[in-house]
Amino acid sequence: MTGSTPADAIAHAINGSAWLYPTANVLHVLGMALVVGPVLAFDLRVLGITGAGALRDAARVLLPWPLVGLVIAVPAGLVLFGSDSTALLSNAAFRLKLLLLVAAAGNAVAFHACGLLRQQQPGDPVPLRLKLQAAASILLWVGVVICGRMIAYV
Numbered sequence: 533m534t535g536s537t538p539a540d541a542i543a544h545a546i547n548g549s550a551w552l553y554p555t556a557n558v559l560h561v562l563g564m565a566l567v568v569g570p571v572l573a574f575d576l577r578v579l580g581i582t583g584a585g586a587l588r589d590a591a592r593v594l595l596p597w598p599l600v601g602l603v604i605a606v607p608a609g610l611v612l613f614g615s616d617s618t619a620l621l622s623n624a625a626f627r628l629k630l631l632l633l634v635a636a637a638g639n640a641v642a643f644h645a646c647g648l649l650r651q652q653q654p655g656d657p658v659p660l661r662l663k664l665q666a667a668a669s670i671l672l673w674v675g676v677v678i679c680g681r682m683i684a685y686v
């Protein structure tokens with residue numbers, strides 16, 4: 533591989549393996565399911581569409597799973613990225629996915645950092661700010677999933 537870059541060597545190693553890319557792909561999808569599923573369930577609870585009871589209880593049950601999902605999805609996504617980083621960086625759906633991912637993460641940090649969730653008592657009305665952030669979360673995470681699927685077609 534004369535004149536090749538480290539990125540070329542990584543891509544060659546990933547693409548030369550019969551199992552690495554497909555395994556990373558499956559793990560990435562499973563990881564994203566563990567991120568998006570519980571987040572959407574929690575967001576729907578915040579919006580009052582599903583469930584009852586304290587938001588803190590729903591957060592305690594649902595929100596550890598997205599962290600597990602990220603631990604699975606991020607390394608797997610890096611393997612997928614390494615398979616053809618040049619093409620992915622020029623792919624509009626990939627770039628939009630990354631932008632939406634950063635926005636979704638920022639929204640989640642802002643949601644939890646504001647302290648309103650910790651102040652919620654059972655039966656308290658959910659503040660408008662939390663509802664708006666939950667609605668934004670749903671739109672952002674659905675956008676991440678859609679863009680992730682569109683990468684292959686754009």
